[in-house]
Amino acid sequence: MKHVLLVLPVLALVAAGVALSATATPPEGTATIALPSDAATAFKPGSGVETARRYCLTCHSAGYIATQPALTSAQWTAEVTKMQRAYGAQIPANAVPTLVQYLVSAYGKQ
Amino acid sequence: MERSRFLLSASGALGWLSLASRAEAQNAILLPFANGERPVAAYPQKRALIVQTTRPPQLETPFALFDDGAFTPNDAFFVRWHLAGIPQSVDASAHRISVTGAVNRELSLSLKDLGSMPAVEVAAVCQCSGNSRGFFQPRVPGGQWGNGAMGNARWTGVRLRDVLARAGLQRNAVQVQFRGLDSPVLVQTPAFKKSLPIDVAQSDDVLVAFVMNGEPMPLLNGFPVRLVVPGWYSTYWVKMLAQITVLDYPDDNFWMKTAYRIPDTPSASVAPGSTGFPTVPISKMDVRSFITNIASGSSIAAGPMTVRGIAFDGGSGVRRVDVSFDGALSWQRAALEVDYGKYSFRRWNAQWNAEPGRYVLAVRATSNDGTVQSAAPIWNPAGYMRNSIENYSVAVS
Numbered sequence: 001m002k003h004v005l006l007v008l009p010v011l012a013l014v015a016a017g018v019a020l021s022a023t024a025t026p027p028e029g030t031a032t033i034a035l036p037s038d039a040a041t042a043f044k045p046g047s048g049v050e051t052a053r054r055y056c057l058t059c060h061s062a063g064y065i066a067t068q069p070a071l072t073s074a075q076w077t078a079e080v081t082k083m084q085r086a087y088g089a090q091i092p093a094n095a096v097p098t099l100v101q102y103l104v105s106a107y108g109k110q
Numbered sequence: 111m112e113r114s115r116f117l118l119s120a121s122g123a124l125g126w127l128s129l130a131s132r133a134e135a136q137n138a139i140l141l142p143f144a145n146g147e148r149p150v151a152a153y154p155q156k157r158a159l160i161v162q163t164t165r166p167p168q169l170e171t172p173f174a175l176f177d178d179g180a181f182t183p184n185d186a187f188f189v190r191w192h193l194a195g196i197p198q199s200v201d202a203s204a205h206r207i208s209v210t211g212a213v214n215r216e217l218s219l220s221l222k223d224l225g226s227m228p229a230v231e232v233a234a235v236c237q238c239s240g241n242s243r244g245f246f247q248p249r250v251p252g253g254q255w256g257n258g259a260m261g262n263a264r265w266t267g268v269r270l271r272d273v274l275a276r277a278g279l280q281r282n283a284v285q286v287q288f289r290g291l292d293s294p295v296l297v298q299t300p301a302f303k304k305s306l307p308i309d310v311a312q313s314d315d316v317l318v319a320f321v322m323n324g325e326p327m328p329l330l331n332g333f334p335v336r337l338v339v340p341g342w343y344s345t346y347w348v349k350m351l352a353q354i355t356v357l358d359y360p361d362d363n364f365w366m367k368t369a370y371r372i373p374d375t376p377s378a379s380v381a382p383g384s385t386g387f388p389t390v391p392i393s394k395m396d397v398r399s400f401i402t403n404i405a406s407g408s409s410i411a412a413g414p415m416t417v418r419g420i421a422f423d424g425g426s427g428v429r430r431v432d433v434s435f436d437g438a439l440s441w442q443r444a445a446l447e448v449d450y451g452k453y454s455f456r457r458w459n460a461q462w463n464a465e466p467g468r469y470v471l472a473v474r475a476t477s478n479d480g481t482v483q484s485a486a487p488i489w490n491p492a493g494y495m496r497n498s499i500e501n502y503s504v505a506v507s
Contacts, residue, residue, distance in 0.1 A: 024225075024229040024231070024266040024267070024320070024321045025225060025321075026202065026221035026222065026224055026225045026320045026321075026334070026335070027202040027221065027320060027321075027326035027333070027334045028202055028203045028221070029201065029202060029203055030199060030200065030201040030202070030203075031199070031200055031202070031326070031329045031333045031334070032198060032199040032329075033153075033154035033155060033198050033199075033329050033330070034154060034198060035153070035154070035164075035165075035167060035196070035198055036151070036153065036164065038164035038165040058295055058296065059193075059194055059294070059295045059296065059299065060163065060165060060166065060194065061163055061164045061165040063161075063162070063163040063164055064163050067145065067148070067162060067163065067253075067254045068145070068251055068254065069143075069144060069145055069244075069249035069250075069251075069254065070144070070145070070249075071251060075251060078251075079251055086300075086364060086368060086369075087294075087296070087298070087299045087300070088296050088297075088298020088299045088300075089296070089298075090296070090298070
């Protein structure tokens, strides 16, 4: 009986998924990796591709755009605006129409 | 030629699993939605994973791997970073975590300091808020994940609560904010910072973890130390944790106030195209379940077989799992396997005498808090929290 009383709280703890006491040693020393270059990913050719390279690749690879579903002009415009306003992308206002036009023709739908 | 055959078969009757094995040789995989072709590549400290994007890297676990066990190996665990400034070399011995803000004593803790505190371990699912976004209909912009932006691990570390107690919380503390070593490319881009309400930060199971499945975590999963928030989406599980700031105000930084918001509606769902609805920060995961040994679109041999899978929720635990072999007309209760705790993947199995024909299998989990997965698809503009009942088309011959 005494045994049962001792064991039960432990079982209850396990069943509840509560963090259990553990022994653990934190890591020491340096971990180093070399991330692959994203040179292999490229934009589809098309009018305005230079504008896309110039302003989009600063912060992310072309795959961020290429993996999207076919977005409408309104959706691509919203994405470009989000990059400017939320993430501070330095896209001048006069480059936006060229950029959106490229994105819609290469990765969008009418 | 080989490649075009691969793509052709993808749209045909061949299943996702068989595609996966074919794709392995081709270094590509086709996720089952439009524009779903992705490279497969091994990143440092990782086995071959689905490359969603390269910079910053987003890597997805091929789904077949979830059939291997309740825990996801470190080298197969999905990877998701927001900002391209990721340190590629981190010295654990020199790493410090600062604790500042509304505290009585500011701290600068080494990992050795953490090692002197009581260690705890919890098995917990880490799932991206946008896991399965590629299946949203209508489609939404964002990372186009299949179902593999999730994993389950044993996380070991110290309680955040104990760290906060060492610093001493001031009475006006309302949230705790976390930042890692990653940084934006542009100074204009908001640094990635996430905050937890003070009661969640002080709960039993939130950890500052430095061990993952018994080993140091891969650098791409946050080496040398990350926050673990069991039951909550992984956006809060800040990697390479370096700064803990106790706030006396609700965090209004971009990543809390604007990003990672969900509709304040049941199931975080709104009518497609809706705008102007009230939102709240995303938090607890909803209940999900998957079949792991049969892929949709696959052909299998007739005869008795075991159907296996996983289920989990946001921390109440899995109460039951039901499987349907007739397109959700009738349900059979599955057997639940070993319980690793309420935050873990729960494996389940069910027996099926598969006779020749075409079937739609489905799986539905019920959590201990009484929530049941629904067949109704959810929709929200950011593509978060998909948890509809999964269906699997299967040909038996």
